[in-house]
Structures are given as C-alpha cells and as structure tokens.
Amino acid sequence: MVSIPARQTSKAAGWSRRTAAFSLVLLLTVFVGHRFDLVETPVFLW
Secondary structure, X not given: OOOOOOOOOOHHHHHHXXXXXXXXXXXXXXXXXXXXXXXXXXXXXX
C-alpha cells in the first residue's frame, strides 16, 4: 500500500491562518459593539 506523505506548508501560510482568525474575532467583536451602540458608525466604518 502506498503511503501519502504529509503536505508541507510554509511559515507564511501558518501566519496567514492566524491573522485571518484574529481578524474574524475582531470583526465579530466590532459587529457586536456596533449592534449594542458601544461603537459609533463613523468609527466602525473608518
């Protein structure tokens, strides 16, 4: 049976995933803050 070697990824790909996860959490936090009037609309859009 032929074994499939593990796929190698670069360090940049790992950092890209971390940055994407952080930006998603930040976006959700801002959405919730805007929904409950903790963040004003101009600040939210800028």
